[in-house]
Amino acid sequence: MKVECMSIKGSGKSNEDAYVLLQAKHVFAVVDGVSALVPYENEAGQTGGAIAAELVKRQLEELPEEVSLQDALAIANEALRDAMSASQIDVTKKEALWGAACAVVRVGGAHIEYAQTGDCMIFAVYADDTVRPLTHLQVNHLERRAFTKWEDGIREGLQTRPELLERCMDTLKQNRYQANAPGGYGVLNGDAVAKDFIEYGRMNKIDVKALVLLTDGLFMPRPYEGVEPNWEQTVLPIVHKGLQRYTDDLLTLENSDPECLRYVRFKKSDDKTGIVLYLE
Template sequence: MKVQLFQQTSPLKQECEDALICNEALKLYGVCDGATPLIEFQDENGHNGAYLASHLFRQHFESISNVYSLQTEVAIANQLLQEKMQLYHIDMAKKDQLWCTCIAAIHITDKTIEYAQLGDCMIVAKFVDGSVKVLTEDTVKGISKRAKQQREEDRKKGLSVPNEAIFTDKKEQLRYNRYMANTLNGYSVANGMNEAISLIQQGELLRQEIANLFICSDGLFHLEWPLEISAQFVWEHGIKKYLKIIEELEAKQLIHPDDKTAIIIHL
């Protein structure tokens, strides 16, 4: 088994808000992507909520010596995140202030590969028969469109919702989106909310059926390629060549580069 870890910090950020999980003793690997905060909070070491959330998850998964289930471990880390926010007097009722992270993790045993996911960190598997399958759903995709629909529905119900013109401001749009975290029509994310646990996507594969795995944060998404194609390219040509394609696309389309994190596994 060959495992390759890759991470590149966005040139627009002071520190990487993604985190790599690598617990070699347990063959437990994962990618976390902290959501850039909408408030100015920093801890005594200068870290923001995105960094603190993603790295708390990394520390938890790298510190454990056995795994009951990945869902349980995500739930424990999410509870630890809630407790840490409370320690810093973060108001849990204000969802736009919560520290949050997406996560995609796998646990490889002799016979099985278990996976668990929240948000838009993604897992792709190549089976020994040559087929490629995206194991997870990106629940963040389309959130702004769903948020707008939610506001329209709420206005029809007579609920108090700000004028739509306010949401032309990107920050106001993002703030509203955060309130859709871990709701039925929203998106899943680890932000200390108990509701996140029922939204964990999880599954199990037979190890003997899997040839390769690719786990990544959304900074490595190609705008025009489906994730299956991206993963296949990385397995065949390597992450560095794929990165070059992404960076050229970002420059051409004036896209702000995000942190980029990936784990490539050849079984």
């Protein structure tokens, strides 16, 4: 099995993504840290999102073979709660919680086991280039509200990303309170109910030529929010061109639209982490 992996910082202060490559155990994961709305940094300058991503990474790297992936994410969620409590974070307030989205796979001889939470995605690509999403973009229905406000701001004449972001901030804060709640989205944030929002499953490997795991920074932007994700536009170029060349092309596109006016998004460039497994 050939493995391609990369992780690069976006336009923020630090890279809040992480990844897991356990080739001996055939376990692979991408992790996207989510910082609290209440600013926090430890003595090393790490944000809550970066701490959460590294914690989930370590938990998965220590995963015993007999533990299922969904149980592994539940255990990581408990460890995250303990870490926040040790740092005197008020875990009763959602705006103060550190969080992490995650997509993880375990590749067996005949089957692929997977688990996911948040907006990380897993795709199976078949020999005929059929792209099969194994997971759902859990935040899509909530982000749509903020993107609609963003587009309205552009139509009203706003021309800078900070102006547009301020226009959407109330909606973004409201969305954060939907974490691990009915009608909301799943995320690892130490909340005891987070385990109930983990998606998981198993599929066979027949005719699968590649698995692609991505954090949301590697999704190809859409020209406007009314268009549903066309995953083929993201996944097939990655498989055909390679992860590095695809990322270079994506960065060129993002740099051509620094104020996020043509392609609606909250940052010029988000952290980008991806793993491609080319199955033999």
